[in-house]
Amino acid sequence: MLSIGQTQIKLLEKLCNAMGVSGDEGEVRRIVLEEVKPYADEVKVDALGSVLVRKNGTGRKPLRVQIDAHMDEVGFMIVHDDGNGFYQFQIVGGIDERHLVGKQVIVGKDHAVGVIGAKPIHLTTVEERKHTIDVDAMRIDLGPEGKAKVGDRATFATKFKRVGPSIMSKAIDDRIGVAILIELLKNAPKHIELCLSFSVQEEIGLRGAKVAGYYFKPDLAIAVDSTPARDLPDYEGRENYTYNTKLGLGPAIYTAHSPIISDPRLVKFLEETALKNKITHQFRQPGGGGTNAGAIQEAHAGVPVVSVSVPHRYTHSPVSVSRVDDWKNTLNLLLCALNDMTPNLLKR
Numbered sequence: 001m002l003s004i005g006q007t008q009i010k011l012l013e014k015l016c017n018a019m020g021v022s023g024d025e026g027e028v029r030r031i032v033l034e035e036v037k038p039y040a041d042e043v044k045v046d047a048l049g050s051v052l053v054r055k056n057g058t059g060r061k062p063l064r065v066q067i068d069a070h071m072d073e074v075g076f077m078i079v080h081d082d083g084n085g086f087y088q089f090q091i092v093g094g095i096d097e098r099h100l101v102g103k104q105v106i107v108g109k110d111h112a113v114g115v116i117g118a119k120p121i122h123l124t125t126v127e128e129r130k131h132t133i134d135v136d137a138m139r140i141d142l143g144p145e146g147k148a149k150v151g152d153r154a155t156f157a158t159k160f161k162r163v164g165p166s167i168m169s170k171a172i173d174d175r176i177g178v179a180i181l182i183e184l185l186k187n188a189p190k191h192i193e194l195c196l197s198f199s200v201q202e203e204i205g206l207r208g209a210k211v212a213g214y215y216f217k218p219d220l221a222i223a224v225d226s227t228p229a230r231d232l233p234d235y236e237g238r239e240n241y242t243y244n245t246k247l248g249l250g251p252a253i254y255t256a257h258s259p260i261i262s263d264p265r266l267v268k269f270l271e272e273t274a275l276k277n278k279i280t281h282q283f284r285q286p287g288g289g290g291t292n293a294g295a296i297q298e299a300h301a302g303v304p305v306v307s308v309s310v311p312h313r314y315t316h317s318p319v320s321v322s323r324v325d326d327w328k329n330t331l332n333l334l335l336c337a338l339n340d341m342t343p344n345l346l347k348r
């Protein structure tokens with residue numbers, strides 16, 4: 001079984017602090033390329049910018065397995081320069097506008113530090129405080145020397161932190177998946193053809209993975225992502241019986257989510273693998289949110305797919321929180337599954 005040590009934490013920190021807002025994933029891509037090149041038989045950056053990696057398998061026709069994680073994160077795009085360091089922006093991906101006012105952000109290739117301006121409480125009325133502020137009325141304030149360009153991306157300025165058993169970052173979704181894929185490549189079993197897609201533009205419609213599925217034409221695919229855990233007490237202080245995943249309960253295996261029903265053979269195989277290896281795991285309960293499995297499933301004549309995610313709290317906010325143990329258990333479940341996989345898995 002693999003463990004999470006300083007090397008893995010340092011790499012995740014680097015990945016999380018990089019900016020990779022959808023459509024502009026270059027910073028993350030550079031880190032991924034550097035990490036995968038020594039271990040891969042083929043590395044390619046496709047037309048959209050995804051990194052596609054192949055590790056050949058032994059035997060005449062090894063099982064071709066695609067594992068996907070998305071490099072992009074939600075964030076913002078500068079759309080207008082108002083002068084004096086004020087910039088209009090739009091949200092890229094799903095972010096709740098209520099999370100925005102008063103937050104520090106980084107903008108553009110140089111990570112220029114700015115703030116999403118907020119009217120102070122002293123100057124607002126009770127009525128104003130009851131309502132969300134529309135994003136069109138907000139500005140990113142870079143100060144009088146600010147030099148952003150229209151089209152520049154921005155994201156929350158939060159830096160990665162390890163706090164005891166927890167990790168906190170703006171981009172656990174889905175840099176934790178990216179880190180897991182890199183580790184799987186380094187420990188890849190020889191008997192399968194391992195195809196890794198570090199895909200772009202998941203947060204705005206699963207676009208990179210769709211192309212990657214066509215490129216690899218896999219026998220089966222697994223999307224590795226980070227999923228919202230709504231496991232806090234509800235606002236009335238009662239126990240929350242309707243959580244979808246919980247921190248600390250290990251990898252969340254999906255039986256279904258909005259764009260797919262997972263292939264039951266793969267769900268069963270993952271569960272059996274977890275039980276055999278005594279890996280803590282959970283089944284994700286239904287609810288919003290999809291993964292790249294939905295896009296890969298529809299490549300060519302169809303691909304059997306399943307999703308496995310590391311749970312985190314506070315999705316698409318300035319900081320999400322995950323547990324190191326859930327990361328480790330997800331990595332080991334996937335590694336054990338790859339080690340045990342044979343073409344028989346797909347026999348009907």
Ligand SMILES: [Zn+2]
Nearest residue numbers: 173174225226
């Ligand atoms: Zn994600």
